[in-house]
Amino acid sequence: MDQLRIKDLEIFAFHGLFPSEKELGQKFVVSATLSYDMTKAAINLDLTASVHYGELCQQWTTWFQEESEDLIETVAYKLVERTFETYPLVQEIELELKKPWAPIHLPLDTCSVTIHRRKQRAFIALGSNMGDKAANLQQAIDKMQARGIHILKESSVLTTEPWGGVEQDSFANQVIEVETWLPAPILLETLLEIESEMGRVREVHWGPRLIDLDLLFVEDQIIYTDDLILPHPYIAERLFVLESLQEIAPHFIHPVLGQPIRYLYQRLKK
Structure with missing residues (x-):
């Protein structure tokens, strides 16, 4: 450079x-x-x-x-x-x-x-199943931009059934690709701050939530700490995440599994 x-x-x-x-x-x-x-x-x-x-x-x-x-x-x-x-x-x-x-x-x-x-590229999954779900997703994106996180791509918003076995309303989900100079742990802290600002309360594991922001990838980084695991450990198990990812980044290679997103999506979809 x-x-x-x-x-x-x-x-x-x-x-x-x-x-x-x-x-x-x-x-x-x-x-x-x-x-x-x-x-x-x-x-x-x-x-x-x-x-x-x-x-x-x-x-x-x-x-x-x-x-x-x-x-x-x-x-x-x-x-x-x-x-x-x-x-x-x-x-x-x-x-x-x-x-x-x-x-x-x-x-x-x-x-x-x-x-x-x-600057690094990262992928973030957004979800909401309370209130105006689509508006909640957009508000979270607006808050990221206000903090200097540049939005590169946005997937379509999907309506998905709850994941994790808790009975609740359906979710609005999407994935975005962003560019940021924040290190991965600070980026995660920023996402948690946005969740808190928007009123998320963590009462039931995998339960209803106003907004959910999951850090999926930060380029090809592999991190395992008490506070952060990258790539996100459930990516290959969540069809709705893979569907949104393959829409905006089908050729991105999972740094642990060594497979492109499109391959992981097709394999889980069968």
């Missing part, structure tokens, strides 16, 4: 835990590498396919000085977040924020934090 590097941009601002840092301010130094395809910009002189580094440096300075944060981790994270929001063509960012005047009263050249984020 092509890269734009910006090194040692100095910005005077008022970030830090100590009152003196917020009152007197200090110098910070920003360096970053932005990865994106420069082909159109280079061949066609297409400025919309490029990042104006002068404007970007000015934007960083403005964003940097807008607020006063306690932690440089917060400042660096917000710079990465706003850069992704402002420049959709950027696929990956590694940003280092140095604090050369850190008040520790010891011999120190500088301290710094580095945040590295890359």
Whole structure:
């Protein structure tokens, strides 16, 4: 991937835990590498396919000085977040924020934090069987977009029978493909926050729910923790999930089973 590097941009601002840092301010130094395809910009002189580094440096300075944060981790994270929001063509960012005047009263050249984020594609299953089901699905999608999760594709909305043996109303289900720079665990936390905001209460396992957001895949990542299992463990057992997946991504290969979605769908449908 092509890269734009910006090194040692100095910005005077008022970030830090100590009152003196917020009152007197200090110098910070920003360096970053932005990865994106420069082909159109280079061949066609297409400025919309490029990042104006002068404007970007000015934007960083403005964003940097807008607020006063306690932690440089917060400042660096917000710079990465706003850069992704402002420049959709950027696929990956590694940003280092140095604090050369850190008040520790010891011999120190500088301290710094580095945040590295890359855009990834993920698949999310949505379901609802309470209230206005279709409206619930759309509201969840709107909330994802408001958090910077870019919707790439949406499957049709299916009416499906409940899964899991609990007697309840039928579901409206669909699957969406998204692009996000959030790491998989943070993406899951974001989905759970949206469920909570919309009023989901987890009372009965596999019971009725206003909204259900399941993280199915994050590219080809395989994760097994107490909080997150990827790929979602029930994908190959749920026909309605496979039907929606094969509509928008029939050739995506399940990273554990090693089979394309269309094959898993046809096998379960028999």
